[in-house]
Amino acid sequence: xxKPGVTTPDPFDDIPGTTLFDAQRSRQGYHLNMFCMSLMKxxxxxAFKADEAAYLQKYPMTQEQRDAVLKRDWNGMITLGGNIxxxxxxxxxxxxxxxxxxxxxxxxxxxxxxxxxLDGGRPAAGNRSKSEWQGRG
Amino acid sequence: MAKLVxxxxxxxxxAIGAALDLGKADTPYWQPLFKGYEPSKKWIxxxxxxxxxxxxxxxxxxFSLEIIPTFALGCAAEFQPADEGWGPRKVPVVxxxxxxxxxxxxxxxxxxxxxxxxxxxxxxxxxxxxxxxLFGQPQEWPCQVIPLAVNVVQYPPPTGNRCYNFGKAIRxxxxxxxxxxxxxxxxxxxxxHQLQGPRAGLINREWDTAFLDNLVTDPRKLAQMPHLEYVRxxxxxxxxxxxxxxxxxxxxxxxxxxxxFYHVPASNTAVGHIILENDR
Numbered sequence: 485x486x487k488p489g490v491t492t493p494d495p496f497d498d499i500p501g502t503t504l505f506d507a508q509r510s511r512q513g514y515h516l517n518m519f520c521m522s523l524m525k526x527x528x529x530x531a532f533k534a535d536e537a538a539y540l541q542k543y544p545m546t547q548e549q550r551d552a553v554l555k556r557d558w559n560g561m562i563t564l565g566g567n568i569x570x571x572x573x574x575x576x577x578x579x580x581x582x583x584x585x586x587x588x589x590x591x592x593x594x595x596x597x598x599x600x601x602l603d604g605g606r607p608a609a610g611n612r613s614k615s616e617w618q619g620r621g
Numbered sequence: 622m623a624k625l626v627x628x629x630x631x632x633x634x635x636a637i638g639a640a641l642d643l644g645k646a647d648t649p650y651w652q653p654l655f656k657g658y659e660p661s662k663k664w665i666x667x668x669x670x671x672x673x674x675x676x677x678x679x680x681x682x683x684f685s686l687e688i689i690p691t692f693a694l695g696c697a698a699e700f701q702p703a704d705e706g707w708g709p710r711k712v713p714v715v716x717x718x719x720x721x722x723x724x725x726x727x728x729x730x731x732x733x734x735x736x737x738x739x740x741x742x743x744x745x746x747x748x749x750x751x752x753x754x755l756f757g758q759p760q761e762w763p764c765q766v767i768p769l770a771v772n773v774v775q776y777p778p779p780t781g782n783r784c785y786n787f788g789k790a791i792r793x794x795x796x797x798x799x800x801x802x803x804x805x806x807x808x809x810x811x812x813x814h815q816l817q818g819p820r821a822g823l824i825n826r827e828w829d830t831a832f833l834d835n836l837v838t839d840p841r842k843l844a845q846m847p848h849l850e851y852v853r854x855x856x857x858x859x860x861x862x863x864x865x866x867x868x869x870x871x872x873x874x875x876x877x878x879x880x881x882f883y884h885v886p887a888s889n890t891a892v893g894h895i896i897l898e899n900d901r
């Protein structure tokens with residue numbers, strides 16, 4: 485059970501390459517995610533595309549979060565409190581699919597990632613604990 | 622009286638909806654998946670349910686981070702397909718069943734399941750893809766649908782045990798509804814998949830298969846599974862599977878497995894589908 489006042493349940497930290505969208509991340513990423521939400525409207529997508537940096541100023545995000553958006557650093561956005569279903573509004577605006585962005589987040593190409601999925605996906609074996617990822621680059 | 626006759630679970634991958642909507646269902650990539658649902662389409666056409674209680678999760682469409690209801694029941698007369706950022710799916714408007722929905726809301730709240738009542742809610746792929754898989758592409762959906770949105774995006778989602786018991790409360794509510802209606806419950810989402818981070822693409826066929834087996838024969842055991850195991854074994858988005866336990870809780874203890882289908886991949890996801898009938 486979680487200790488009172490501890491927002492991140494510790495055992496989840498042991499799962500490699502995975503970020504839990506918990507209370508702390510939700511608070512940290514609130515404005516980043518609400519910016520993404522605004523892109524569900526066509527006129528907002530057009531305004532964002534016309535001047536991305538200016539559009540981002542409308543949302544009280546940290547500069548680090550704005551930079552991650554401008555650079556399309558997807559793992560960076562996740563670390564800074566972005567949630568994948570909100571980030572989906574941003575990559576849909578870019579014309580990218582869930583699979584394309586998933587591939588980018590794994591450091592692979594879309595072609596290699598798509599082939600991995602056709603071959604049965606990333607196996608659970610070797611991917612359950614950070615201890616199994618030690619020595620990876 | 623209303624009678625709950627069967628439960629269906631299925632994944633609700635958005636790419637499945639896109640494949641149908643863009644006419645790609647017959648391509649080599651998608652054909653095996655849609656073929657797997659052909660027996661289900663025949664089954665449901667014979668069953669002719671009046672109402673489906675459809676358990677799904679909203680994907681930042683109707684609910685942003687402003688309001689995050691754990692359980693939200695759609696009590697409106699109709700629900701529009703959501704614009705998820707690329708225009709709404711061109712699927713029929715979803716017709717609700719306000720009388721049964723309000724009855725369920727009142728009954729389960731008095732039964733100590735304090736859900737949120739929603740009268741205006743767009744429904745995204747989480748709800749419309751399962752309808753497309755079971756009914757194809759009709760002009761109108763052939764039955765009424767009561768959406769039940771569950772939060773599985775913001776940690777923590779409800780526990781599996783809470784979902785299972787909530788299903789039982791829904792069953793008691795349906796059983797006490799004084800109209801002759803044939804009711805089904807759908808549990809959607811899953812199976813193993815992870816959409817984010819360096820571990821994206823995780824698929825765990827062995828775990829998924831055990832989950833399907835236990836869903837049929839030992840749901841009480843399944844209900845005790847902690848969130849940690851879902852995330853570790855089935856991926857960060859695999860936690861959607863707690864929603865299947867609402868469906869299972871609404872069925873009898875003993876059920877008949879009518880059909881099962883499992884397919885990898887649909888985009889990033891292992892697709893699992895099972896049909897259970899109450900054994901009486």
